[in-house]
Amino acid sequence: SSYFPSWVMHCTERTFVAIKPDGVHRGLIGRTIARLEDKGYSLVALKLLKPSRTLAESHYESLRSKPFFGDLVSFITSGPVCAMVWEGKDVIGQVRKLIGNTDPLTCAPGTIRGDFGIDIGRNIIHGSDSISSAEREIQLWFHSEELVDWNPSLHEWVYEKV
C-alpha cells in the first residue's frame, strides 16, 4: 500500500474495463470514460488494441463451455478494444453497477448497457466482476509498467480525509 498516498487509503481497489468492438465502432469511448471520470474514479492505464485469439480465449476462459463462446471470441478479436484499468474506492462493484446487467434489455436506463445497447452479444463494455478476476484480467491485458502511478488532484475533493 506504499503505492498510495497516505491520505487516500480509499483508493486501494482496481478494476479492468474494456470497451468492446461495438462500443469503439459506435464512438462510445469518450462517453464511457466520461461516466467513470464523472463518478470520481481515476484512470490508471489505457490502450487500444486488436486482441489476439489467445488473449480473448484466456480472458473469457470461464465461458469456454458456453454455446456463445466461439462467437464471443470472434467478436472480441475483431477489435478494436479499448482496454483500461480504473482505480478507486469500491471501483469493481460500482463499475458493474454503472455498466448494468449482462442483457441490455434488462438494464435500467442510466446504465451504460441500458442506455446504449440492445443485444446481449453487443453489450458495449466489460468490467471485472470480483477482486480475483480484476487482478487476473489486469495482469492478462497489461504489463506492470503500463500501469501509471499518479496522484489525481480530484481525490482531495472526492474522498473525505481518513
Ligand code: UDP
Ligand atoms: N454473452 C453472450 N451471450 C450470452 C451471455 C453472454 O454473448 O448468452 C456475452 C456478453 O457479451 C457478455 C459476455 O459474454 O458480456 C461475458 O458474459 P458474462 O456472463 O461474464 O457477463 P458480463 O460479466 O459481461 O455481464
